[in-house]
Amino acid sequence: MEYEQCVKHVEGDKIADVFLFALSTCVWCRKTKNLLNELGVEYRYVDVDLLEGLAKKEAVDDMEKFDPSGSFPLLVIDRVETVLGFKEAKIRRLLGFE
Amino acid sequence: LNSIELSDKEIDDLYEKLNKDAKDSGYNLNSDIEFTKQLIKSLLINENRYGYWACPCRLATGIKEEDIDIICPCDYRDPDLDEYGTCFCSLYVSSDVAKGFKDAEPIPERRPPRPERKNLKEMAKKDIVRSSLSYPVWRCKVCGYLCARGNPPELCPICKAKKDRFELFI
Numbered sequence: 687m688e689y690e691q692c693v694k695h696v697e698g699d700k701i702a703d704v705f706l707f708a709l710s711t712c713v714w715c716r717k718t719k720n721l722l723n724e725l726g727v728e729y730r731y732v733d734v735d736l737l738e739g740l741a742k743k744e745a746v747d748d749m750e751k752f753d754p755s756g757s758f759p760l761l762v763i764d765r766v767e768t769v770l771g772f773k774e775a776k777i778r779r780l781l782g783f784e
Numbered sequence: 785l786n787s788i789e790l791s792d793k794e795i796d797d798l799y800e801k802l803n804k805d806a807k808d809s810g811y812n813l814n815s816d817i818e819f820t821k822q823l824i825k826s827l828l829i830n831e832n833r834y835g836y837w838a839c840p841c842r843l844a845t846g847i848k849e850e851d852i853d854i855i856c857p858c859d860y861r862d863p864d865l866d867e868y869g870t871c872f873c874s875l876y877v878s879s880d881v882a883k884g885f886k887d888a889e890p891i892p893e894r895r896p897p898r899p900e901r902k903n904l905k906e907m908a909k910k911d912i913v914r915s916s917l918s919y920p921v922w923r924c925k926v927c928g929y930l931c932a933r934g935n936p937p938e939l940c941p942i943c944k945a946k947k948d949r950f951e952l953f954i
Binding site for chain 2: 758
């Protein structure tokens with residue numbers, strides 16, 4: 687995948703495979719990143735608005751496989767569970783923080 | 785795409801302008817000023833990137849024709865304010881939220897997904913039928929303002945949206 691080289695890795699506790707599709711300009715995406723940082727979990731993210739050309743297209747195609755709405759932020763846990771939007775309680779629950 | 789330096793003054797100036805415009809036309813910016821200024825900074829980043837204020841919380845293509853419905857204020861702001869008391873980003877909020885009676889929470893996306901948007905555009909093209917009125921009626925897709933004249937105005941007199949945000953209504 688073209689966009690893989692733009693994926694950022696944030697160190698933390700290895701609770702699950704946590705991947706975030708985000709936009710660098712989106713405040714709700716920022717809140718999601720802040721929450722993951724606060725929880726101290728390991729995660730990867732990509733700011734799709736900073737991608738160009740094929741990388742951007744591939745990232746959008748990948749996102750739409752998980753959720754057809756194409757809206758941000760989209761959190762994917764273990765490539766199965768998805769959280770669309772900044773839903774703090776749901777994110778905490780799925781990552782085992784309650 | 786990321787290299788742009790914005791001064792606090794540029795952000796503050798746009799905040800003051802948008803706040804005044806909002807108040808003058810019966811809208812409210814989010815009263816969480818730090819949050820609102822982050823969004824305003826993002827609008828300036830997008831202006832620099834794309835040449836227009838693409839919604840900071842949605843993915844723009846950079847092709848104006850495809851992004852026209854998400855240029856801030858977007859086509860979805862008013863129905864979202866009606867239903868949820870906030871726009872998708874929470875830059876604009878209802879008066880209840882602005883006064884603190886209600887919190888601005890994240891809301892679902894009203895904009896149709898990509899394939900549907902394409903179909904809607906095709907259908908809109910087919911639907912244009914000349915009516916028997918003496919003037920066509922144009923509708924501002926941002927605020928709903930209607931006017932009967934040869935062409936839409938340069939700027940919507942109500943919400944200041946540009947000419948290209950108007951659609952032929954009747």
